[in-house]
Amino acid sequence: MNGKRKSGWVALTIVLIFLGGWEAAVRIFDVPVYILPSPSRTFETLAANPQMYLQASALTLGESLAGLLIGVLTGGLLAVLLTLLPGLEGGVMTLAILMKSTPLVAIAPLLTIWLGFGVVPKIVITALMTFFPVLVNVLSGLQHVEPALTDLFHSWNASRWEVFRHLRLPTALPFLFAALKISAPLALIGAVVAEWTGASGGLGRTMWLAYTNLNLPYLFAAIFILAAGGMTLFRLLGWLERKVVFWLPDSRES
Amino acid sequence: MNIQVEALTHIFANSRVQRTALAEINFGVKSGQFVALIGPSGCGKSTLLRLAGDLLHPTRGTITLDGRKPPEMRAAHEIAWMAQSPALLPWLDARQNVALAQRFMPVNRHPRLTVDQVLERVGLSDAAGAFPFTLSGGMQQRLALARLLALEASLWLMDEPFAALDEISRERLTTELLDLWQPFHPTVLWVTHNIYEALRLADRILVFSPSPGRIVGDLAIDLPRPRSEANPRFQQILAALRTALGSTANAQVAQ
Numbered sequence: 382m383n384g385k386r387k388s389g390w391v392a393l394t395i396v397l398i399f400l401g402g403w404e405a406a407v408r409i410f411d412v413p414v415y416i417l418p419s420p421s422r423t424f425e426t427l428a429a430n431p432q433m434y435l436q437a438s439a440l441t442l443g444e445s446l447a448g449l450l451i452g453v454l455t456g457g458l459l460a461v462l463l464t465l466l467p468g469l470e471g472g473v474m475t476l477a478i479l480m481k482s483t484p485l486v487a488i489a490p491l492l493t494i495w496l497g498f499g500v501v502p503k504i505v506i507t508a509l510m511t512f513f514p515v516l517v518n519v520l521s522g523l524q525h526v527e528p529a530l531t532d533l534f535h536s537w538n539a540s541r542w543e544v545f546r547h548l549r550l551p552t553a554l555p556f557l558f559a560a561l562k563i564s565a566p567l568a569l570i571g572a573v574v575a576e577w578t579g580a581s582g583g584l585g586r587t588m589w590l591a592y593t594n595l596n597l598p599y600l601f602a603a604i605f606i607l608a609a610g611g612m613t614l615f616r617l618l619g620w621l622e623r624k625v626v627f628w629l630p631d632s633r634e635s
Numbered sequence: 636m637n638i639q640v641e642a643l644t645h646i647f648a649n650s651r652v653q654r655t656a657l658a659e660i661n662f663g664v665k666s667g668q669f670v671a672l673i674g675p676s677g678c679g680k681s682t683l684l685r686l687a688g689d690l691l692h693p694t695r696g697t698i699t700l701d702g703r704k705p706p707e708m709r710a711a712h713e714i715a716w717m718a719q720s721p722a723l724l725p726w727l728d729a730r731q732n733v734a735l736a737q738r739f740m741p742v743n744r745h746p747r748l749t750v751d752q753v754l755e756r757v758g759l760s761d762a763a764g765a766f767p768f769t770l771s772g773g774m775q776q777r778l779a780l781a782r783l784l785a786l787e788a789s790l791w792l793m794d795e796p797f798a799a800l801d802e803i804s805r806e807r808l809t810t811e812l813l814d815l816w817q818p819f820h821p822t823v824l825w826v827t828h829n830i831y832e833a834l835r836l837a838d839r840i841l842v843f844s845p846s847p848g849r850i851v852g853d854l855a856i857d858l859p860r861p862r863s864e865a866n867p868r869f870q871q872i873l874a875a876l877r878t879a880l881g882s883t884a885n886a887q888v889a890q
């Protein structure tokens with residue numbers, strides 16, 4: 382507990398030093414605002430347009446979470462299916478890797494063409510991005526059971542389903558959290574990339590508008606929100622992880 | 636549970652090598668006997684236990700348990716298994732760990748001992764709500780023992796269950812194991828590397844040759860428990876055991 386609080390302060394200090402250095406560099410070298418705005422200028426922009434940024438963030442966050450949810454559900458369910466029907470694993474994994482290797486930046490505009498400027502293509506992109514880490518992690522978690530425990534369940538004459546329910550599923554939980562901590566920040570990026578290729582709102586749209594107008598403080602304000610959002614999601618998941626998989630060494634309260 | 640082992644051979648084979656773990660083993664065990672299996676590392680003791688518990692299928696030969704095959708006996712929940720690692724479920728507390736084992740029993744078999752009674756017998760009443768990671772190694776193994784007891788099986792297969800513990804816990808737990816075993820009197824196959832442990836616990840010791848495993852010694856220990864090393868008969872059996880083990884050591888050198 383003490384150690385955790387301490388590491389939180391360390392992280393905060395590092396961020397403050399980074400922002401301070403940036404502010405100082407911009408002032409000392411008199412960097413023009415269309416090249417690199419200072420943090421203070423960025424925060425001013427944020428403070429001046431609360432309504433706009435709040436709406437854009439809410440939209441982007443909503444798309445990210447919806448896509449994340451779909452990605453986690455499909456990835457998780459597919460992992461379960463592949464565990465129960467191991468014959469399918471080779472084929473499905475090849476497909477999944479193929480899909481994963483296709484650059485999403487290339488698919489995003491296509492989806493916009495096919496599905497329009499609304500939220501649907503954003504959710505699809507986000508789901509595609511988050512699906513793979515969840516599939517791979519949960520699958521390896523479900524297969525990661527200790528042989529001593531499989532022996533034990535076998536000696537109890539437990540059915541395949543019972544082994545799954547009482548052994549594989551809880552074993553996979555820490556792996557699911559590892560996947561979520563990778564996927565959640567990815568989900569934000571996915572939504573923003575999708576918005577960038579054509580949207581009627583959201584942080585990606587804000588960024589694209591700012592970029593085409595070379596209005597860098599606007600752009601950086603959106604980046605700050607994304608960074609803070611990704612960080613918050615990651616921390617929230619870490620907190621939830623310690624509550625849910627309490628038996629892992631780094632989750633235990635000392 | 637009676638055990639009859641006939642011409643039992645097990646060969647581990649993969650694409651490159653074949654390894655004979657057990658070669659034509661024959662022996663019988665009377666119901667309620669506590670049998671220690673002793674022999675050099677790699678001689679097939681664990682393999683024999685896994686075959687008896689239906690965790691492996693034999694290459695040749697048969698194991699008969701009360702006239703039936705191991706898979707049937709396993710399905711009937713008559714076999715309880717315990718190995719070196721406590722194999723506890725970390726997300727369940729002590730009580731839940733024991734309860735889970737009982738949960739798989741057939742519905743028509745009502746456990747005579749409740750979970751709390753079993754925990755009391757192994758001295759874990761105060762730790763009933765504790766999670767395994769808060770228990771010491773000795774307590775974890777004690778919990779595994781409670782789970783074994785809760786199954787009320789008529790055959791206990793125990794593969795060096797206390798080998799990972801320190802000497803003091805090990806000594807205590809072996810004594811306690813005897814107290815737990817006596818009222819139920821299941822048949823026990825107990826793998827150990829410790830000759831004193833074998834002599835203190837078992838009714839009978841089977842000595843194995845180095846790989847491929849064969850039985851090279853079969854000693855009855857006709858002494859009441861608790862046993863004292865000062866007893867001349869104890870020393871006699873100890874000497875006989877040493878001789879049997881010595882012959883395996885010579886065989887190892889000869890190989």
Ligand SMILES: Nc1ncnc2c1ncn2[C@@H]1O[C@H](COP(=O)(O)OP(=O)(O)OP(=O)(O)O)[C@@H](O)[C@H]1O
Nearest residue numbers: 647654655656675676677678679680681682683846
């Ligand atoms: N799954 C396996 N695949 C291939 N060979 C195996 C396998 N399990 C055991 N063996 C081999 O079978 C032989 C007997 O192994 P086993 O584990 O039964 O020995 P053991 O008597 O229990 O040894 P120890 O006292 O070290 O536990 C060994 O030579 C081992 O290498």
Ligand SMILES: [Mg+2]
Nearest residue numbers: 680681682794
């Ligand atoms: Mg062994």
